[in-house]
Amino acid sequence: MRRLSVLSGLFFCLLFSGNVLAQDDAIVRRAAFDIGSAAIKCSIADVDITTGNIIKTVERLSQKVDFAEDLSRSYDGNFSIEIMNKGIEVIEEMKRVAVDLKAVEFSGAGGNAFRTARNGRAYFVRIKEETGIPCRIISEQQAALLSYHAVRQGIDASTDLLVWDIGGSTMQMTARNLEGGLTFYIDSMASIPFKSVVIGVIQKKDINTVTSPNPISEDEVRHALDYVQAYAEMNIPRPLVARIRGSKMRVAGIGGVHYYAIPEMLGGRNKSYTYDELEKALLNWTGKPDEAFNSEYAHSRLTNLILTLGYMKTLGLKEIFPFKINEADGLLAAPEFW
DSSP, X not given: OHHHHHHXXXXXXXXXXXXXXXXXXXXXXXXXXXXXXXXXXXXXXXXETTTTEEEEEEEEEEEEOOHHHHHHTOSSSOOOXXXXXXXXXXXXXXXXXXXXXXXXXXXXXXXXXXXXXXXXXXXXXXXXXXXXXXXXXXXXXXXXXXXXXXXXTTSOTTSOEEEEEEOSSOEEEEEEOXXXXXXXXXXXXXXXXXXXXXXXXXXXXOTTTXXXXXXXXXXXXXXXXXXXXXXXXXXXXXXXXHHHHTSOOEEEEEXXXXXXXXXXXXXXXXXXXXXXXXXXXXXXXXXXOHXXXXXXXXXXXXXXXXXXXXXXXXHTOOEEEEOOOOHHHHHHTOGXXX
């Protein structure tokens, strides 16, 4: 009887340990690289590959590599050797961190700037050859989809959600339509393009020689806001405008503008920021030189605020909830990238 009990206990232990091993086998530590227009980001996380759920985020890394700015100053539509080399150095540095943290799978994605540059696709081949990380250039809709599902992982499924991403070279809005599918608004009016608009159109300066619009006068701020509102009114699809204005959507702001630039201008990060807070900040920062912003992104800090405020006014948005989410977070759980 005792022998049977011991054997039964041993069988139970083996069965239990087998289940643990099976469960552990489903959890993989991955490092996903978002090779963006203005920065390279890396999310390192444990992912349940059977469900696609991110179990635990281990580390997030980010470093400025301004591909969009470099491309905007290119005379032939190619990235410079300098910016490409810097990008690879940053990716290799981040990969070393990921390896030290026991990541075993790696994947990367890039978007608009690399589709636009003449040598963008060749650069991604070079990234794979030199870093060993499989990388692909994805469409704007794929990028928006990845970001939407990354935000969805941390929000109640019943919440009516709008994901608004302002990046270096593109802006994306993603929401469920009334039929249950996803509706996308994707536009090139983003951080760097709008800064160029302020310099070239509002201030009538040469964007090839002038890098910063600061200080921006009260009159220039007013004209820039009018420009943003008119642009948004003309370009956001009417059904999406009606959908946003006619609902109580939770607006998740992702990307560097929402998560870093705006809180920096407001003096600190809270769970949300409001339209009224942006209006006050605009008055405070108007007319200030680059030095006053104390940021490596000083050139675009005030124009980012104007851009965000203009869209909020057009869409009737009163409150934005910033999320530290990027395409890398969505990439982590997307099976087709691994």
